[in-house]
Amino acid sequence: MRIKGKHDSGEVWVDGRPLDPADSQAVWNHSPTGFAWGYSGSGPAQLALALLLAAGCVPEVAVARHQNLKGAVVAGLKGDFDVEIDVRPDGTWGEPVDRSPRPVAEEECPNCRNGTVGLEGGRLVCRGECGNDFGKA
Secondary structure, X not given: OEEEEEOOOOEEEEOOEEOOHHHHHOOOOOOOOOOOOOOXXXXXXXXXXXXXXXXXXXXXXXXXXHHHXXXXXXXXXXXXXXXXXXXXOOOOEOOOEEOOXXXXXXXXXXXXXXXXXXXXXXXXXXOOOOOOEEEEO
16 A cells, blocks of 8 residues: 655545544544654554555454554654555555655755754755655765
């Protein structure tokens, strides 16, 4: 499944379709405000549960496995993201593959949009508020 998220709004799309928090909140309402990612809290738990349900997990399996998915994947997502991951109906998943566009030096940061990306120690790093490390140049 291809998962995209927009940090500023908390919106998430799975295979191009919006993911509605209400569907997973009906199973377990971790976060009345919806989805979040990048840390281990209630918003990331809501997103992990929603992803498992979207993959076809029955609610009992999704509830049993979503905290693991949160810790393994969702907590590590940063800013605006675009990943491909095989989330299976049995509640297991493969390694996520980052499909986010890679910036080049001196472009606007695609995550926070408040800084430019520059070279630091041979790595592309946001010089703005998010400080995201995009990896080797």
